[in-house]
Amino acid sequence: MPRQARDKSKTGIYHVMLRGINKQKIFHDDGDREKFINILKRNKRESQIKVYGWCLMENHIHLLLGEGKEDISISMKRIGVGFVWYYNGKYKRTGHLFQDRYRSEKVETDEYLLTVIRYIHQNPVKAGLVKDSKDWPWSSCGVYYGECDCQVDFADREMILGMFSEDESIAVSRFKEYNEQVNEDACLDEENKRMTDEEAKHEIMKIVVGRGLDKVQDLPKKDRKEIIRAVKRIKGVSQRQAARILGVSDNLLFKV
CATH class of the missing domain: 3.30.70.1290 (Transposase IS200-like)
Known part of the structure; x- marks a missing residue:
């Protein structure tokens, strides 16, 4: 064909x-x-x-x-x-x-x-x-x-x-x-299919295992950065979703 x-x-x-x-x-x-x-x-x-x-x-x-x-x-x-x-x-x-x-x-x-x-x-x-x-x-x-x-x-x-x-x-x-504006731009990437909040939360919980989601913002800076960087690598989870689920600001998540 x-x-x-x-x-x-x-x-x-x-x-x-x-x-x-x-x-x-x-x-x-x-x-x-x-x-x-x-x-x-x-x-x-x-x-x-x-x-x-x-x-x-x-x-x-x-x-x-x-x-x-x-x-x-x-x-x-x-x-x-x-x-x-x-x-x-x-x-x-x-x-x-x-x-x-x-x-x-x-x-x-x-x-x-x-x-x-x-x-x-x-x-x-x-x-x-x-x-x-x-x-x-x-x-x-x-x-x-x-x-x-x-x-x-x-x-x-x-x-x-x-x-x-x-x-x-x-x-x-x-x-x-x-x-440098925080955004949700999604251009041409087939992997940019967004997860629902429930799906995103499930994937994020795999990373913060042993810690409650509401505790992430209170972690030492180094530990918090490691978690945020790992979460940002999850395909299909937008930055605003991740920030909302982790209880941190959009700007903090974007800058890490």
Whole structure:
């Protein structure tokens, strides 16, 4: 049965995700991530795609791309094939690396464009890998904040920053404030199916076993942080749900 054609974005902008087959790692070290960035850079030059944002996680990749001189599917095939060729050679393996085709969604409004870039930047925070988005070195967040000169020429950040102000310093400040807002953004991720409060409570109880939920906020800071980080890694439990069930503020849970 032929694959269904993807809907074309009126703006030419897409949020794209590549995931490792069976959720396996696709990045084992910084060298792997650097290679992917270099492949993306090369294809940016060749196909003239716009790279508005990125985040390289352990077993998946988020990209915010603008279509260049060719269909986005051609660009993504070239990027994917290039990295698989490198990966299979380095790790002496054969076969597929990515799960099916890349997944994508159209980005056709300014509002959703901002939602997607924030979602991409907050991926490592919501996964409990870092406290602040800018602390994850393998995303475009540091570039937007003006704290990473190495990729400034690579990232097409002008359009998004321009939505906040024509003055770059003001735009960066306002973007940073927006980018760090507590939210329930859920973009393109099939694992973002939300649990009911009862289901979430059941999963959280497995982590706080031996302690009552109402006691979490009174625990020593170190113990409380460990519990919150573990809870944030539960797929399908939103941050507001977790905060409500644990009896802590949204802001505390978001910042841990």
